[in-house]
Amino acid sequence: MPKHQGDALTHDIHPMEMEMELELQLPLLSAKEQAKFPLCAMHDTAGKPSPIATPTQSPMASADPSTVPADDEDETDVIGELMGHYGKWQLLMTVLLSLFQVPNTFHISSSIYQAANKEFWCQRPQHLQQLPIDVWRNLSGSQDNCRRRAGIDWSQLSNDSLPTQLQQQAAALGDDGKHVACNSWEYETNDNVGNTWTSQWDLVCDKEHLKNVAEMFFLLGVATGGIISGYLSDKFGRKTMLFISAVLQTIFGLWLCFCSSFELYLTLRALLGLVSVSVTYSGLILAIEYVDGKWRTIAGMYNLFPLPISYMMISGLAYLTQDYQRLQLCIGIPGIFLCFLWFVVPESPRWLLVKGRIEEVRRIIEAAASFNGRQLPADYQLTPPTQESSTQDVTYLFRSSYLRRISICFLCIWFTINLIYYGLILNMSSFGGNVYLNSALAGLVEIPAIAVAMYIITKVGKKWLFCATLFCTGVACFCAAMTEGREDLLWLKITFLMMGKFTISAGNTIMPVYTAELYPTIIRNVGVGACNMAAGLALILTPYLSLLNKIEGHLLMTLLTAWSIFGGFVVLFLPETAVRKNAATTESRQANAAKQV
Numbered sequence: 001m002p003k004h005q006g007d008a009l010t011h012d013i014h015p016m017e018m019e020m021e022l023e024l025q026l027p028l029l030s031a032k033e034q035a036k037f038p039l040c041a042m043h044d045t046a047g048k049p050s051p052i053a054t055p056t057q058s059p060m061a062s063a064d065p066s067t068v069p070a071d072d073e074d075e076t077d078v079i080g081e082l083m084g085h086y087g088k089w090q091l092l093m094t095v096l097l098s099l100f101q102v103p104n105t106f107h108i109s110s111s112i113y114q115a116a117n118k119e120f121w122c123q124r125p126q127h128l129q130q131l132p133i134d135v136w137r138n139l140s141g142s143q144d145n146c147r148r149r150a151g152i153d154w155s156q157l158s159n160d161s162l163p164t165q166l167q168q169q170a171a172a173l174g175d176d177g178k179h180v181a182c183n184s185w186e187y188e189t190n191d192n193v194g195n196t197w198t199s200q201w202d203l204v205c206d207k208e209h210l211k212n213v214a215e216m217f218f219l220l221g222v223a224t225g226g227i228i229s230g231y232l233s234d235k236f237g238r239k240t241m242l243f244i245s246a247v248l249q250t251i252f253g254l255w256l257c258f259c260s261s262f263e264l265y266l267t268l269r270a271l272l273g274l275v276s277v278s279v280t281y282s283g284l285i286l287a288i289e290y291v292d293g294k295w296r297t298i299a300g301m302y303n304l305f306p307l308p309i310s311y312m313m314i315s316g317l318a319y320l321t322q323d324y325q326r327l328q329l330c331i332g333i334p335g336i337f338l339c340f341l342w343f344v345v346p347e348s349p350r351w352l353l354v355k356g357r358i359e360e361v362r363r364i365i366e367a368a369a370s371f372n373g374r375q376l377p378a379d380y381q382l383t384p385p386t387q388e389s390s391t392q393d394v395t396y397l398f399r400s401s402y403l404r405r406i407s408i409c410f411l412c413i414w415f416t417i418n419l420i421y422y423g424l425i426l427n428m429s430s431f432g433g434n435v436y437l438n439s440a441l442a443g444l445v446e447i448p449a450i451a452v453a454m455y456i457i458t459k460v461g462k463k464w465l466f467c468a469t470l471f472c473t474g475v476a477c478f479c480a481a482m483t484e485g486r487e488d489l490l491w492l493k494i495t496f497l498m499m500g501k502f503t504i505s506a507g508n509t510i511m512p513v514y515t516a517e518l519y520p521t522i523i524r525n526v527g528v529g530a531c532n533m534a535a536g537l538a539l540i541l542t543p544y545l546s547l548l549n550k551i552e553g554h555l556l557m558t559l560l561t562a563w564s565i566f567g568g569f570v571v572l573f574l575p576e577t578a579v580r581k582n583a584a585t586t587e588s589r590q591a592n593a594a595k596q597v
Contacts, residue, residue: 077292079349082380083365086295087372093290094299096341098306100246100283103338104276105310106331107253109425111218112439113318113327115211116193116429120204122148122182125155146205147179181205194322201262210262215426215543217266221273223536229278233285239347242282243339248275250335257328289348304450311425311443319436356384394530396523406518407527409570414531416567417511418538420473420560421504423545424497427556430546431497432490441494442501449505462514467571469507474564476500481557518574
C-alpha cells in the first residue's frame with residue numbers, strides 16, 4: 001500500500017493474530033476492538049466471500065478512495081514507516097509484554113494443585129490418635145468417610161481394649177447400625193499434595209462441590225472480564241489498563257495467600273479472573289500495535305508461547321511447595337516485578353494517534369527510531385485518522401444462508417474446543433499418575449503443537465487440518481477411555497492423553513484464525529463476540545467435568561471423545577480457506593471460496 005505523510009494509520013491485522021487470545025484461551029478482543037482490527041477478507045453484501053477483491057477499511061483506517069488494497073501481511077502505516085516495521089525496539093517490547101502471560105497462566109492452572117483431592121477420614125478422638133487408620137475406619141463403621149457409628153462412648157475406650165469394648169457396647173445398644181455425620185476430618189499428609197482447599201476448609205462429603213464452585217467463580221470472572229476489558233482498554237489506553245489490571249491482579253493474588261474465609265476467597269477468585277483477562281487482552285493488543293505488516297504474527301507468537309512454558313513452571317512450583325498458600329504466594333510475587341515495567345513500556349503509539357495525542361506519539365517514534373538506528377525525516381507529519389462506527393448486531397449473523405451456516409458451526413466449535421482444551425488441562429489431577437509430571441508434559445507437548453499448527457496454516461488451507469485435529473483428539477480420548485481403570489496401562493493412558501493435548505492445542509491455535517477469515521469484515525466483530533460467549537459457557541462448565549468420574553470411571557473421557565468427534569463433523573460444513581500470498585492470489589482464492597459457498 002502506498003504511504004504518504006498525511007495517511008492515517010491502518011489497523012488491519014493478519015488472521016493469525018487472532019490465535020494469541022487468553023490462556024485460559026478465552027477470546028480477548030471485545031466487539032468494539034475487533035471492529036478496529038478487521039482482517040483483509042472480501043465479502044459481498046450477502047455475507048459470502050466476494051470474487052472481486054475490494055478494499056477492506058477498518059474504522060481507524062484512512063478513507064482515501066485511491067488506496068490500493070494490499071495483502072494484510074504487507075500492509076503498513078506511517079508509524080511503521082517512521083520507526084521501523086520490526087526492529088530491536090519492537091523485539092524488546094513484545095518480549096517484555098509476553099511476560100505478563102506468565103502470571104495469567106499460573107492463576108488459571110493453579111486449581112489443578114490447590115483443589116487436588118486428598119484422602120480423608122472422620123477425625124479420631126484425641127486419645128486415639130495413635131490408632132491405625134484402617135482399624136479406626138473399621139471400628140467407627142465409616143465406609144464413606146463421611147459418617148460414623150452413633151451411640152459409642154469413645155472416651156471409655158483405649159488403644160488396647162478397643163475391639164472388645166466396641167463389641168460389648170454394640171451388643172448393649174442392639175447394634176442397630178445407626179450412623180451420624182462427621183463434623184471434622186483428618187487428611188493424609190504423605191500424599192505429595194500437601195495442604196489444599198480440601199483440607200483447609202473441609203471441602204469433603206456434602207461440601208465437596210464447593211471446590212468446583214471456587215474454580216467456576218474464577219472462570220466466571222474471566223468470561224465477564226472478556227466482555228468489558230475491550231471497552232476499557234479502548235477508552236483509557238492499552239498501557240493504562242494493562243498496568244492497572246496487573247496491579248490489581250497482584251493484589252488479589254497475594255491477598256488469596258492470607259484469606260481465611262472461604263466466602264471471601266470465592267470473591268477474590270472472581271475478581272482475579274476478571275482482571276487477569278484484562279491483562280491478557282491489553283498486553284496482546286499493545287504488543288501487536290507496536291508492529292505492523294507481517295510482523296504482527298511474530299508479536300502474537302511471543303504472547304502465545306509463554307503459556308505452555310508457564311504450565312511446566314507451575315507444576316514444578318507446586319511440587320516444591322505442596323501447600324496451596326505457599327503456591328499462591330509464589331505465583332503472585334512475579335506480578336510485583338512486572339508492574340515496574342510501567343517505566344519501560346510506552347503506550348501504543350497507534351492508539352495515541354487515534355486519540356490525537358500527537359506529541360506523545362512523536363516522543364515514542366523518536367525513541368524507537370533511535371533504538372532501531374533509523375533516521376527520521378526532519379519534516380514528517382502525523383495526522384489522526386477519522387473514526388467510524390459499526391451498527392451491526394447479532395441478528396446480522398443469521399441474515400443469509402452463508403452467515404447462518406458459519407455462525408452455527410463456529411458457536412458449536414468454540415464451545416467444543418474450549419470444553420476439551422480446558423477439560424484436559426484442569427482435570428489433570430483426576431487422570432491418575434503423578435499430577436506434577438502430567439501437567440508438565442501437557443505443557444511440553446503444546447509447544448510443538450502451536451509451532452507446527454502455525455507453520456502449516458501459513459502453507460495450506462485450514463479446513464481439513466482443523467477437522468483432523470478434532471478427529472485425532474477424539475481418537476486419543478477414546479483410547480484413553482479404553483484404558484481407564486487399568487493400573488497396569490496407566491502409562492498408555494497418559495500417552496493417549498498427551499496425544500489428545502497435542503492435537504487439541506493445534507486445533508485451538510487454528511480456530512480463531514479460521515473464524516476471523518470466514519466472517520465478512522463488517523460483521524466479524526459481532527461474529528467473534530458471539531463465539532466468545534460460547535467459549536465462556538464452556539469455561540464455566542469445565543470445573544464440573546471432574547464429577548463425571550464419580551458417576552462412572554469412563555464417563556469423562558467418553559464425553560470428551562463425543563464432543564471431539566462432533567466438533568470435527570461440524571467443521572466439515574465450513575468452507576475452505578487458503579493462504580494469501582499477494583493481491584492476485586487473494587482474488588483468485590476468494591473467488592474459489594465464493595464458488596464453494
